[in-house]
Amino acid sequence: MTIANIIIDPVTRIEGHLRIQAYADPDGHGGGTISKPALSSSTMVRGIERILQGRDPRDAWSFTQRICGVCTVVHGLTSVRAVENAINVKVPKNADYIRNMMIGGQFVHDHVMHFYHLHALDWVDIVSALSADPTATATLAKKNNPNYKPNNGLLPDAAYFQAQINKLKTGLVNRGQLGLFANGYWGHVAYKLTPEQNLLLTSHYLEALGWAREIVKLHTVFGGKDPHPSLVVGGMPCTLSANTGAVSEDNGGTSLNTAGLAAVKAALDRMKSFVDQVYLPDVLLVARGYKNWADFGATAGNFLSYGEFPDPALVRTEMVDGAIDYPAGYLFPQGVIWANDLKRLMPFDQAKVTENVAHAWYGGSTAALHPSVSTTTLQYTGPQPDQPDYMLDEADRYSWIKSPRYDGKPMEVGPLAHILTMYARNTLATDRLVRKYVDTYWCGTAANGGLALPFAKLNSTLGRIFSRMLETKIIADQMAGRAAISNWSIPAYAGWYPLFYANRSGKYFNPKAFTVLASPSTLPDKVGFGFTEAPRGALGHWIKINRTTGMIDHYQCVVASQWNAGPRDGAGAPGPYEQSLVGHKLAALDKPLEVLRTIHSFDPCIGCAVHVLDPEGQPLVTVDVSHLGRLV
Amino acid sequence: MQRSDLSREDATEVTPSPELDATIVRRLGDMGVSRRQFMASLTRMASLLALPPSMLPQLAMAATSPTKPSVVYMSFQECTGCLESMVNSFAFKGGGTIENLLLNVVSIDYQETLMAAAGAQAEHQLASSTAKSGYVLVVDGSIPASANSGYFVSGGRSGAERFRSAAANAGLIVAVGTCASFGGLPKADPNPTGAVSIKDMMASLGIAKPLINVSGCPPIPEVITGTILLYLASGMPALDTLLRPKTFYGRTVHSHCYREESFEDGPRVKAFDDAASRKGGCLFDMGCKGPVTKAACSSIKWNQGLSFPIQSGHPCMGCTEPNFWDRVNKGGKKGFYVPLAGSYDD
Missing domain, CATH: 4.10.480.10 (Cytochrome-c3 hydrogenase, C-terminal domain)
Structure with a gap:
């Protein structure tokens, strides 16, 4: 057992409950260097898959949606897709347009909020911002964000930034109540930005809260509320309004009326402009100040993506029952990259996915098993809480997260995997666009606004932050539409919203879904599989429906943060979080800011990562891989 | 009158613009909010809360108080959906927006998803925030009944123990979301982790404190912030038998x-x-x-x-x-x- 000298518990500014233990060789001056893999532990469990047993498959999405209120759309939708796969029902075109926009909207919302509200305080010193020169900050704003005009439609001037300082001072400092900003690592030597840069980014932190509140309206129109918007097996529950005016008792109608659709359009335009004007230049601003963070945080270089955003342009034909079928064609590819080798995007084979519980608090076999046959029961064997010296041991079981592996290897999933698989595929216009953006912003010269970093260093803490921003830009443009970029030979793209709008009077729901489920004896004998690429990466749900009762026999999720945050496997190989911390140099072991920077760069979502299998462990018969068979 | 138009219906019963004293006006100025702006939005908020007009200055005072009431927000078996919802709050500009809540209205002294401090510094922040008495303890998520089950551990402490110590000096406990209010999803059959609501956890720990349940999966943003503002402005609101504010759950x-x-x-x-x-x-x-x-x-x-x-x-x-x-x-x-x-x- 390694006696950790760095313990972060709770890890804050994440979703869920996470503990990190690490050991650093002391440097004799209070700091040190992490010389071996750390320990990542999730410390909360709810047992949602167990709760799903015996329930109506149509309800499953609402249960799995509550796995995470941050990833609210994707867990619901993955379940819906799993059931649709299990019953062989396809959905109408409009449903996929809307689902694309709902997932896309979640990406943009999550990634921007992650950068400003969860991650920024690792790079931005709020206390330093208070001593900024407002005039110099206005000059910086004009240079960094020349098109962003939050000051009543004008560029922010010195008075604007003075008011921001006053707001922070009167709101927090003068009252001696720092609230959420209390007790940060302010003044830590690892903070490198100027006071003016800190003030600009703090200002955007506050403004992004107001922005986020507006853009979730996309989910509200299509799903009735946010978080946890409504979905349905077989399509979307929302439908075009027969009444274009105000919805009321007298007029009737639905949220998809003139006003609701205008709100969606406005939300998409707001997403695009904020990403272009604020998020993208701000990530580059932070990156320029912390270029050395391209030297830290690498994982083993194995990346996995299930594929996401079926491309409506590639729809074959709308089928007779009002549903459609997609050939291969996902904005984010489906595929695997081994050992940073981008020359080959290997096909994904879901049969190679396994999980094991050698270091997780579950009973049963510790062998690596496919998700459709793995069996587990809650079995806490960790130290008793509420005692002094609570410490986890990497040689023992130490987490509620299991260890997913692909072909026996730990894989990194998420934004970096998305960007690298697009880069490797290089067939769609968006793939070529990714190459251009990486060449320009990551590898390009400082004179041209680039970071002048080697391509290979994308596999790093900084590369993860950059990739998250880049995929946000790709998605925001894909939703609202993108003009041609002639000097890069990139054609224009109409955008999911305009394509949906042109088709808005079409179908939204395939009624076959509910009628098939009402006759369970006619269901195919198979395990349904649904996948999404969530903002944090590869997400899959498996479902087996009982052909007598029509209820759920078995439900299983393997989720993004599980891949990244999982513990060591049976062979002792550490998970990506654990591996990524090796080599980190800390200035002060009691203020492990550097560790947080890399852990936060993965955007941990721990509520997602913990779940329970079917305790009966019924072996499952066949896994339908029809979605997975169609590789690019 | 149309039934769907309730908020406007209520608004007509509120006479706007009672006088604000100079102190409040000055503090609003510090916040970058004009008196007129503030009163217009405050009136809307009051209509949502079904407050009499005489309550407006009290609400204004609460929203601009020089010493902000302390809020300690703790999360247990939850999905963070309730916090995501609260972040969307727009009860009124300058008032119930999350930006203003963070800066001006209350001092959110502990909230793991948003706070700057982590690990030992976060634990220290929790200890110092809960050492003083009278704070509002907001809780989301259910808690496993058994402390020793290992189903919830944070900072080496069980959910039950973490809740017990945080509740000890609280003036009010607000259970946000259906998991905290009633057990919610973790408690759904067969309740694999033995999850209980905050009310039941309080009973088993022998904690007798005022409790408000703000149920919903998640609750409406303005219902979360509105309940807190309502309490700050006028004390304990009228509750239904399930301890929910009648204003929102009537x-x-x-x-x-x-x-x-x-x-x-x-x-x-x-x-x-x-x-x-x-x-x-x-x-x-x-x-x-x-x-x-x-x-x-x-x-x-x-x-x-x-x-x-x-x-x-x-x-x-x-x-x-x-x-x-x-x-x-x-x-x-x-x-x-x-x-x-x-x-x-x-």
């Missing part, structure tokens, strides 16, 4: 639903995307739980009054009610698409 979704008329006279929706659904027909036959669900969804609506589940075509799931995950409906069946047993005719 009526069923059905009774104020704009589709209620088609419940009576048709057309009712028989399948998603049928002709009746495009007209805004009643979703009762699709499993709507609106008639048995007390919530403000059909009056305040979601995300600045834009829509709510029924308006977007999906039946109400009844998420503000205890054990809604396990409700038994027509034919003895559970399920969100199974119609309620009984007729619910007025």
